[in-house]
Amino acid sequence: MTIRFNNLSVDFDERFQLEQINWQIEPQQHWVITGTNGAGKSALAAVLAGAGDIISGTAEGIPAKVGLVSFEAQAELIAEELKKDDADIMDVIAEGTSVRDIIGQVSDNQPLIDDLITRFKLEYLLERAFRKLSTGESRKVMLIRALASEPDMLVLDEPFDGLDVDTLAMLQDYLSSLIETVPMVMVLNRFDEFPDFITHIAYMDHGRLQLSIDKQDEQAYEELYKLLHLKTTELQVPGADPETAIPALNPEDPLVRLNSINIKYADKAIIEDLSWTINPGQHWQLSGPNGSGKTGLLSLITGDHPQCYVNDIFVFGFQRGSGESIWQIKQYIGYVSTALQWEYRVSISLRNVIISGFYDSIGLYSKYTDRQRDIADQWLAVLGMTDRADQPFNKLSYGDQRLLLIARAMVKHPPLLILDEPCLGLDDMNRQLVLSLIEKICADSETTVLYVNHHPEDRIKGIDQYLALEKTQ
Amino acid sequence: MSNNYFNTLPLREQLAQLAKCRFMHLNEFDDGVNALKGKKIVVIGCGAQGLAQGMNLRDSGCDVSYTLRAAAIEEKRQSWKSATENGFTVGTYEELIPTADVVLNLTPDKQHTPVVEAVMPLMKEGACLSYSHGFNIVEEGMQIRPDLTVIMVAPKCPGSEVRNEYVRGFGVPTLIAVHEDNDPKGEGLALAKAYAVGTGGHKAGVLMSSFVAEVKSDLMGEQTILCGMLQTGSILCFNKMVEKGIDAGYASKLIQYGWETITEALKYGGVTNMLDRLSNPAKIKAFDLSEELKVIMRPLYNKHQDDIMTGAFSSGMMEDWANDDAKLLGWRAETAETAFEKTPAGDVEISEQEFFDNGILMVAMVKAGVELAFETMTAAGIIADSAYYESLHETPLIANTIARKKLYEMNATISDTAEYGCYLYNHACLPLLEDFMKGIDTDVIGKGLDVADNGVDNARLIEVNAALRAHPVEAIGSELRGYMSDMKKIV
Numbered sequence: 001m002t003i004r005f006n007n008l009s010v011d012f013d014e015r016f017q018l019e020q021i022n023w024q025i026e027p028q029q030h031w032v033i034t035g036t037n038g039a040g041k042s043a044l045a046a047v048l049a050g051a052g053d054i055i056s057g058t059a060e061g062i063p064a065k066v067g068l069v070s071f072e073a074q075a076e077l078i079a080e081e082l083k084k085d086d087a088d089i090m091d092v093i094a095e096g097t098s099v100r101d102i103i104g105q106v107s108d109n110q111p112l113i114d115d116l117i118t119r120f121k122l123e124y125l126l127e128r129a130f131r132k133l134s135t136g137e138s139r140k141v142m143l144i145r146a147l148a149s150e151p152d153m154l155v156l157d158e159p160f161d162g163l164d165v166d167t168l169a170m171l172q173d174y175l176s177s178l179i180e181t182v183p184m185v186m187v188l189n190r191f192d193e194f195p196d197f198i199t200h201i202a203y204m205d206h207g208r209l210q211l212s213i214d215k216q217d218e219q220a221y222e223e224l225y226k227l228l229h230l231k232t233t234e235l236q237v238p239g240a241d242p243e244t245a246i247p248a249l250n251p252e253d254p255l256v257r258l259n260s261i262n263i264k265y266a267d268k269a270i271i272e273d274l275s276w277t278i279n280p281g282q283h284w285q286l287s288g289p290n291g292s293g294k295t296g297l298l299s300l301i302t303g304d305h306p307q308c309y310v311n312d313i314f315v316f317g318f319q320r321g322s323g324e325s326i327w328q329i330k331q332y333i334g335y336v337s338t339a340l341q342w343e344y345r346v347s348i349s350l351r352n353v354i355i356s357g358f359y360d361s362i363g364l365y366s367k368y369t370d371r372q373r374d375i376a377d378q379w380l381a382v383l384g385m386t387d388r389a390d391q392p393f394n395k396l397s398y399g400d401q402r403l404l405l406i407a408r409a410m411v412k413h414p415p416l417l418i419l420d421e422p423c424l425g426l427d428d429m430n431r432q433l434v435l436s437l438i439e440k441i442c443a444d445s446e447t448t449v450l451y452v453n454h455h456p457e458d459r460i461k462g463i464d465q466y467l468a469l470e471k472t473q
Numbered sequence: 474m475s476n477n478y479f480n481t482l483p484l485r486e487q488l489a490q491l492a493k494c495r496f497m498h499l500n501e502f503d504d505g506v507n508a509l510k511g512k513k514i515v516v517i518g519c520g521a522q523g524l525a526q527g528m529n530l531r532d533s534g535c536d537v538s539y540t541l542r543a544a545a546i547e548e549k550r551q552s553w554k555s556a557t558e559n560g561f562t563v564g565t566y567e568e569l570i571p572t573a574d575v576v577l578n579l580t581p582d583k584q585h586t587p588v589v590e591a592v593m594p595l596m597k598e599g600a601c602l603s604y605s606h607g608f609n610i611v612e613e614g615m616q617i618r619p620d621l622t623v624i625m626v627a628p629k630c631p632g633s634e635v636r637n638e639y640v641r642g643f644g645v646p647t648l649i650a651v652h653e654d655n656d657p658k659g660e661g662l663a664l665a666k667a668y669a670v671g672t673g674g675h676k677a678g679v680l681m682s683s684f685v686a687e688v689k690s691d692l693m694g695e696q697t698i699l700c701g702m703l704q705t706g707s708i709l710c711f712n713k714m715v716e717k718g719i720d721a722g723y724a725s726k727l728i729q730y731g732w733e734t735i736t737e738a739l740k741y742g743g744v745t746n747m748l749d750r751l752s753n754p755a756k757i758k759a760f761d762l763s764e765e766l767k768v769i770m771r772p773l774y775n776k777h778q779d780d781i782m783t784g785a786f787s788s789g790m791m792e793d794w795a796n797d798d799a800k801l802l803g804w805r806a807e808t809a810e811t812a813f814e815k816t817p818a819g820d821v822e823i824s825e826q827e828f829f830d831n832g833i834l835m836v837a838m839v840k841a842g843v844e845l846a847f848e849t850m851t852a853a854g855i856i857a858d859s860a861y862y863e864s865l866h867e868t869p870l871i872a873n874t875i876a877r878k879k880l881y882e883m884n885a886t887i888s889d890t891a892e893y894g895c896y897l898y899n900h901a902c903l904p905l906l907e908d909f910m911k912g913i914d915t916d917v918i919g920k921g922l923d924v925a926d927n928g929v930d931n932a933r934l935i936e937v938n939a940a941l942r943a944h945p946v947e948a949i950g951s952e953l954r955g956y957m958s959d960m961k962k963i964v
Contacts, residue, residue: 265558304640306528306559323510325534327642343641361642365676 001061002026003048008057010047018043020057021209023202030184030197034224035204036231041157041187042070044204048155048185049073063153067146070157070187074142077102081131096129099141107148116144119170136162143171154178157187191225203227203432210432223399223430229384230436237444238378240413241371244358246331249317254279255332255416255448256301259312263296263305270296276467280415283442283449283462288469294452295337297469298418303329316415330360334409334447337420341401347392350385350404351376357408379407383437399430406437413445420452435460476614477784479685490685491854493650496956501666502675508660508667509535515573516540517566517588519552521632521886522605523579526672528559529639533671538562540569540592570595575664577603582890583794585609593618599657601664606691607684608890610652612787623655624665625684627691628674629862630870631886635672644673646862648680648687678956682859690855692781694846694863695891697774699871701898702842703732704808704880708903709910710834710918711813719919721812722819727828727919729818729879731835732872734828740869743950744840745941750829751836753929755922760937762837762917767845769909773901774849777894782853790893801889804896809881827921834918843868847946857949865946866953 003025010018018040025031033041046052047059049068081096097105099122103113117123120140125133130141139162146154154175160168172195175184179197188194194201203211203224213220249255256278263271270293278284288294299305301315303326313320316332334357344353346363354376356364380386383403393401402422409417419438423431442449442462451460479487509530514537516527523539531537539556543565546553556563570576570592580588586609589602596602601622609615610623617623628635630645638645647669651661662681669679695701707728714724738747748756780786793800808814829836843865850860874883884892916922941947 266554303532306561308560309531310560323534323536325506326532328534356642359642363641363643365643 001063003061003063004059005047006058006060008047008059009055010043010052011055012043012046012052016040016043017055017207018047018052019207021047023209023212025183025185025200027183029199030179030195031186031200031202032194032198033185033187033202033204034189034228035210036228039204040207041204042072043207044202044209045070045155045157045185045187046072048153063151065149065152066155067149067151067153068155068157069139069142069146069159070155071161072157074138077142078131078138081129096131098127099130099133100126102130102141103145103148106145107150109148109150112150113144113148116147119174120144120167136164139163140167147174151182154182154184155186156184158189159186160188160193189228191228205432219397223397223433226384226400227433227436230382230433230440237382237410237441238375241358241369241375243369243371244412246412246414249280249332249415251280253317254314255316257314258297258300259314261300261311261313263293263300263307263311271469278416278448278450280448281446282465284451284465284467285460285463286450286452286467286469287454289454289471292469292471294454294469295339295420298337298420298450298452301416302333302335302418327360331412332415333360334412334414334417335420336402336405336409336418336422338424339420341398341405344401344405345394347394349390350380350393350396351389353393353404354379354408354411357411375411379411382440383407399426399433402426402430402434403437406434406441410441410445410447414447416450417441417447418450418452421454422451423453477787478611478614479689479782480784481614482685487685488854490683491689492856493681493683493686494856494859495681496858496953497666497675497679497681499675502670502679504663504667504670506530506533506535506667506671508663509575509671512536512574513538513572514575514577515569516577516579517592518578518580518584519556519563520579520581522628522635523552523577523632524555524559525632525636525639526577526579526605526628527556527561528636529673530668530671531561532639533673535671538564538569540564540566542566566592566595571597573597573600575601575603575668577605578609579605582606582608582888583791586613586615589615589617593621596621601661602655603664603668604684606888606890607650607652607688608787610684611688612784613791617652617655619655620657621655622658622661622664623652624661624668625650625652625687626665626668626672626674627687628672629867631874633886634870638677639673642676644675644677646678646680646866647672647674648682648862650682650684650687652684678953680858680862686855686859689781689853690850690859690863692786692890692894693778693850693853693855694860694867695887696777696781696786696894696898697849698839698842698846698864699867700883700887700891700895701902702838703868703871703875704884704895705899705902705906706835706838706842707732707813707875707880708811708899709906710832710838711811711816713910713913714915714919715812717915717919719915720819720821721816723821723823724919725813725816726818726821726823727831728813728835730823730876731828731832732839733869733876734825735832735836736839736869736872738829739839739843739865743865743947743954744843744944745947747836748840748941750826751833752830752922752927753934754924754927755830755833757929757933757937758917758922759833759837759840760941762834763841763844765909766837766841766906769905770841770845770902771849773898773905774845776901777898778849778853786894786897790890793893798889801893801896804900805881805884805892808884808896811880814880830921831919833916833922834913837917839868844944844946851945857945858953861946861949861953865950 005021005023008021033044035041049066176197199215201213202209213224215221254277258276260273260275286294300308309321315329318324344362348364352364355368355372358372359366380389422434451463514535516523516539519539527537539561541552599620604625605627607625627648628645635645649665649669669675711724711728715721735747738750846864847860851857874886
């Protein structure tokens with residue numbers, strides 16, 4: 001029978017909420033739920049075992065008998081055992097329930113129980129009190145309980161965690177032997193642990209089911225791999241290159257000061273009389289509908305707009321039009337936009353694309369240093385693209401190109417990072433990837449971020465200054 | 474009235490001027506734009522080249538404004554719009570020229586004489602007059618006031634490229650020269666170098682040349698291999714394919730994008746690499762065809778070079794100028810009517826390799842044209858470096874223009890001088906190749922060789938490979954491309 005979650009929101013003791021989950025599990029499907037810590041993976045799995053309070057939406061077709069293995073279930077069972085102990089006020093040493101009885105609570109299929117005990121090699125602690133087992137041992141007991149209960153569905157939250165190699169192999173084999181009869185949902189963090197029989201993957205983030213992927217869809221599967229890599233890697237955003245440090249700015253000065261600026265084409269004004277100051281450390285979001293002049297405004301800052309010479313613009317210590325060159329301006333800016341990606345039609349390697357960020361060039365025309373090369377390689381590691389360092393940029397997928405261009409923009413740790421609609425044209429998965437990278441950058445560096453988006457409600461964590469442009473008539 | 478400057482020089486001096494060409498090293502530009510700092514640059518004309526150079530110079534920190542004829546300002550012509558919309562000060566000659574330290578004459582060749590005659594009396598004592606093409610000085614013999622410094626800075630690309638490459642953080646190869654008769658203060662070279670830095674040219678490579686070498690080699694290259702050969706080849710190949718029943722949309726696409734694809738290989742590794750992209754039998758076929766083509770076309774290349782050297786070409790063109798461009802405009806209209814021009818590229822997928830495999834004749838034409846132009850130029854006293862730049866090096870640029878806009882727009886993009894020469898070549902070359910084309914079938918244009926296997930005779934292959942690699946354009950090409958990669962130009 002199909003399990004169907006429709007717009008399901010579930011509360012877990014007000015500690016955590018799942019929001020608007022839409023999910024469908026067909027018979028014969030085996031799912032992995034994945035995502036980062038705190039994304040809601042375990043919560044989603046637990047809903048299948050009846051946990052949580054439904055706030056809205058519906059959950060249909062959940063089987064009656066679900067075998068659940070999770071740290072929470074394990075902790076709960078141990079807590080129950082300890083409670084029994086507390087409740088025992090008589091002056092005897094309470095042993096608690098034995099492993100044999102704990103298993104017996106859920107099944108009387110003795111041949112199956114015996115078989116499982118043999119497989120897990122647990123004969124030696126059958127008489128031991130469950131609550132006295134080590135974490136690894138009690139985890140095995142939990143697995144046996146779930147399997148011995150002959151469930152309609154198995155929900156296994158990180159079942160392989162803490163298992164020794166032999167047991168791991170045994171368990172995977174055993175689970176494979178069940179796939180025709182028992183649908184399974186597993187919570188797993190590591191791609192290399194995904195059993196072969198998995199048919200679908202659910203990706204959770206911020207309490208929402210962000211993506212459902214059919215494993216047959218190789219491209220989506222590969223992208224998910226990258227996403228998880230980026231989300232879970234402990235690699236830090238690589239440092240700047242001390243040898244090619246950008247000349248220091250006066251900390252008293254704003255990064256950008258536009259004074260009553262105008263942009264006009266023929267006689268049509270795109271922007272009229274706008275003043276705007278960006279101080280160091282102030283993250284801004286710039287929004288406005290198409291044609292409201294967002295890109296024009298940005299290009300006044302970057303020096304790409306010819307009318308920057310007829311406006312009162314102070315950027316990075318330079319009053320525009322006072323004999324400065326645009327390369328003196330650009331060295332302070334990291335810039336990513338769809339237009340840049342379109343212009344970046346060069347067949348240079350991924351590594352060189354990142355290095356080109358040190359020179360603010362599209363393509364690489366300068367002799368780079370070994371240190372710059374090292375830094376580029378560190379970025380590739382963060383992006384999970386190390387093995388493709390020498391491949392040509394123009395053969396990369398659209399989403400990967402965007403990621404790489406963000407790394408290129410950040411490689412020199414610019415005082416100002418301008419992200420002009422960084423998710424434009426990206427699918428959900430790549431959107432997630434890009435946002436994850438931006439979050440990582442915001443967390444790890446001192447760069448001031450200017451984020452441009454035409455939906456003012458689409459906000460990024462850490463940005464608290466807003467400028468909304470309107471279309472001039 | 475006009476007095477061909479080149480023809481006034483003694484042979485010894487002609488040869489010395491023609492042989493001037495040196496690839497400059499990046500460290501010769503360490504002074505940046507300093508020689509132009511604090512100087513007021515006024516650009517005459519705001520076409521594609523004028524606008525691109527002015528924008529680059531301004532973005533490099535120079536003080537740039539534009540001067541236009543009073544009529545262009547009053548009528549708010551396109552040049553006025555381009556300059557003002559881009560935030561430049563625009564004024565009449567009378568308003569701006571007297572304030573200028575450096576005047577950049579970026580008007581079309583045919584306007585040079587009236588323009589220079591108009592601005593020269595207005596120029597400051599000791600100021601600098603710069604050209605992007607030496608036609609006016611060399612072919613028309615314009616005499617410049619002796620107190621003025623005369624230089625040339627000629628980016629070897631259309632204006633759009635000059636701007637785009639600068640914005641990318643690079644530049645386009647640029648030729649600079651000082652008119653030795655007009656360098657009273659000896660500052661010509663410093664100004665020319667700073668100007669090349671300001672437009673980004675120093676990053677892509679600068680050749681130090683002479684007005685004479687620039688004009689004589691530039692004219693030759695653009696008329697023959699660059700524009701003429703590609704135009705003629707496009708028309709012949711298209712018509713042949715259609716005649717042989719190949720889908721017109723396919724034929725149109727194969728040609729429109731084919732020149733660009735095959736010359737991309739040329740850009741990376743010369744004629745050798747372009748032919749190496751073919752299978753062995755196809756390579757031998759292309760080689761044989763190109764040898765045949767070279768024999769047929771050599772007299773035409775010689776004639777073009779001779780007419781350029783004697784000044785016959787320029788006086789012929791100047792007659793047309795005097796006649797309101799009657800010939801040029803007529804030929805331009807004809808180009809718009811060619812079957813290739815009128816057939817849009819079909820919606821078919823052609824892989825990169827297929828452009829080579831099915832375009833053997835196109836490869837042969839490029840090879841023949843490049844080698845002939847190079848051989849003819851060097852035989853006329855132009856040194857190999859110049860000849861390389863004006864033939865092989867620039868071919869991909871024109872091919873790229875054809876890929877984007879086909880022939881009519883390609884001709885509209887290049888200078889009128891190049892366009893005039895292109896038509897001269899085309900009109901002479903089409904009948905010249907008539908018999909040759911009768912023997913051509915779809916195996917070399919449209920479909921590719923129909924061979925059971927790719928076997929070839931060892932001796933013949935060795936011979937062909939050796940001949941390809943031994944051509945002098947390959948030797949100078951690998952040297953010059955080597956400089957470029959020394960500069961870490963990673964295309």
